Ligand SMILES: CC(=O)N[C@H]1[C@@H](OP(=O)(O)O)O[C@H](CO)[C@@H](O)[C@@H]1O
């Protein structure tokens with residue numbers, strides 16, 4: 001690092017002192033805290049983004065958001081060149097620089113890291129970082145802090161793309177690095193075109209059978225609602241009523257996280273919406289759940305991420321089957337895999353296995369699910385809370401392009417041709433960088449129309465097992481070490497045996513505990529054949545966690 005670069009870093013970082021006594025961690029989804037504590041962290045993550053851009057010779061994304069958290073919080077996370085999450089290998093460096101107590105120790109960490117990673121600060125490619133933010137009022141000044149951090153690195157450019165959903169920013173990073181058009185306009189263009197294509201391909205006997213074209217969407221008073229309100233007029237065949245798109249307080253009594261956890265209607269919904277298909281986005285529009293309002297109550301029937309996954313899996317499996325029936329061309333056995341976490345409802349896993357699908361569990365956090373899904377030709381992943389997407393391998397897509405061209409000249413409009421072009425349209429509609437509520441919603445809508453299904457019919461694919469989630473405050477949650485995709489506790493010794501003894505008392509009992517990666521709690525998840533039994537299992541295990549960890 002030359003003298004000029006060192007002085008620039010020392011000078012700028014002295015303008016962003018870290019708040020005293022606060023320890024931050026990159027966690028499951030980047031740094032998150034009360035917005036007033038974050039300027040220094042965001043400034044430093046800006047430096048990290050520039051270094052990552054130089055090292056990879058690619059565009060990097062930096063997103064300012066705290067997703068479904070309260071409006072006074074904010075956060076920052078990085079999108080890697082593929083559009084996916086920051087490589088886990090850089091997380092310890094992110095933690096170290098965020099917590100460096102003063103400019104000199106920060107400079108030392110940067111110097112060591114640049115050497116260790118062979119990052120060429122002079123004469124190499126210049127850094128380029130795309131900067132996005134959600135609608136939080138604290139976002140604008142945090143973007144300025146990020147710009148200061150990025151431009152501390154000689155030659156680096158910060159490109160401010162304004163208020164976006166998190167998945168839009170990830171999509172742009174991916175598109176930029178593939179050398180294709182990457183503006184917000186191009187994002188809409190791609191999803192609207194592929195959605196219209198799928199809708200035009202609907203088998204005539206299914207169109208409008210049982211499916212209403214009316215959809216009500218809860219925008220969580222965040223960026224997703226705002227974007228959908230603008231987008232909706234370009235969506236043929238769909239009449240969307242967007243509620244909560246900016247007038248109320250972000251995430252307060254609204255949004256996918258609230259709806260999924262509380263299982264009640266969000267603000268602005270009520271008994272008069274009974275029977276209509278409803279969906280809810282989270283604060284940065286990377287999560288999506290559906291629901292229908294039960295008549296005469298504020299309760300809902302929840303259609304969660306597991307059911308969205310099941311719908312996608314059914315549709316894709318069917319398209320592959322139709323394509324496979326085709327006799328006269330080179331066949332390709334595409335691998336189709338489904339990835340869930342231990343929080344997936346047991347009934348969904350059972351259902352997917354019955355369909356003959358390969359189902360794999362990974363630890364919680366989309367970075368793990370995404371990595372696993374990328375091993376298949378078509379990998380579908382979802383967390384129960386509604387975050388997920390579909391990944392297509394490059395090899396499969398190029399085979400598909402060829403087959404589609406061939407079919408279009410030999411048997412245009414045949415079922416096989418439609419299946420090939422449907423699969424291609426899905427690969428363009430669904431965001432392959434990261435889970436995306438807007439593109440996910442359009443795919444759900446297109447598939448329901450294809451199937452001719454109402455939300456009720458969709459919800460009846462299988463019946464969720466009753467479940468209960470609890471949070472337990474302990475002295476040190478890191479004392480809980482889990483194995484086997486978080487389904488068993490390996491330390492403290494003896495706790496798993498105690499949990500197993502409890503589970504054995506219940507019909508269809510399943511229960512696991514793990515330390516949260518975003519909150520200072522241990523989470524308990526229990527399932528059983530009745531709600532009372534699931535509640536009681538969760539409570540008994542909570543007591544066990546207390547006994548073992550409250551010392
Ligand atoms: C049970 C649960 O919903 N956990 C969430 C939550 O992680 P925890 O590590 O459980 O706090 O936040 C993550 C980031 O948004 C999300 O990926 C994950 O699914």
Ligand SMILES: [Mg+2]
Pocket residue numbers: 067068282283284285286287
């Ligand atoms: Mg989110």
